[in-house]
Amino acid sequence: EDQVTQSPEALRLQEGESSSLNCSYTVSGLRGLFWYRQDPGKGPEFLFTLYSAGEEKEKERLKATLTKKESFLHITAPKPEDSATYLCAVHRGAGNKLTFGGGTRVLVKP
Amino acid sequence: KAGVTQTPRYLIKTRGQQVTLSCSPISGHRSVSWYQQTPGQGLQFLFEYFSETQRNKGNFPGRFSGRQFSNSRSEMNVSTLELGDSALYLCASSLDGTGAEQYFGPGTRLTVT
Numbered sequence: 001e002d003q004v005t006q007s008p009e010a011l012r013l014q015e016g017e018s019s020s021l022n023c024s025y026t027v028s029g030l031r032g033l034f035w036y037r038q039d040p041g042k043g044p045e046f047l048f049t050l051y052s053a054g055e056e057k058e059k060e061r062l063k064a065t066l067t068k069k070e071s072f073l074h075i076t077a078p079k080p081e082d083s084a085t086y087l088c089a090v091h092r093g094a095g096n097k098l099t100f101g102g103g104t105r106v107l108v109k110p
Numbered sequence: 111k112a113g114v115t116q117t118p119r120y121l122i123k124t125r126g127q128q129v130t131l132s133c134s135p136i137s138g139h140r141s142v143s144w145y146q147q148t149p150g151q152g153l154q155f156l157f158e159y160f161s162e163t164q165r166n167k168g169n170f171p172g173r174f175s176g177r178q179f180s181n182s183r184s185e186m187n188v189s190t191l192e193l194g195d196s197a198l199y200l201c202a203s204s205l206d207g208t209g210a211e212q213y214f215g216p217g218t219r220l221t222v223t
Contacts, residue, residue, distance in 0.1 A: 036214075
């Protein structure tokens with residue numbers, strides 16, 4: 001069975017204090033790893049898809065990387081508006097079923 | 111392009127009742143997936159429809175069902191509601207069935223009393 005574990009569960013940062021979120025996975029035949037951001041009361045917002053080990057993608061202050069066992073989401077010099085829950089999910093097999101991790105709640109204080 | 115829309119946004123039902131939720135995907139997208147989100151279990155996959163056919167199903171009881179119409183709009187139905195069905199129900203829209211990016215709607219908040 002696919003397993004996705006995110007750590008830490010919660011992260012409190014000062015504005016400008018860079019940090020990394022971890023997503024470790026056990027999946028047979030990974031086809032893609034997704035990162036989403038979710039604000040309270042809203043649906044997840046798509047950030048990145050990574051397909052193979054060694055791949056990296058960036059968007060503003062966020063950078064996602066992928067190895068064969070885990071993915072990292074690096075937040076560089078975060079701002080208060082980066083406060084959200086960050087979710088990772090894995091995709092394998094046919095169709096579009098995603099298996100999600102429990103998320104990391106990030107709070108950036110000014 | 112308009113995003114994924116879900117109706118209604120909020121719903122309060124009583125145990126034993128049934129409920130139907132609706133999802134309109136992004137124009138041109140043919141795949142719709144449904145997820146349940148709760149504080150205890152997180153985001154869990156319910157089922158996926160592609161070209162009006164259910165392609166994948168998660169580990170939920172038969173009380174949870176869905177369908178997709180020819181215009182790709184999808185509905186999910188929950189019969190004989192239980193208190194534990196209270197959750198945020200999210201649908202995700204994707205261009206096709208190859209694992210491309212999935213875009214989520216705002217969700218329907220269902221409360222069962």
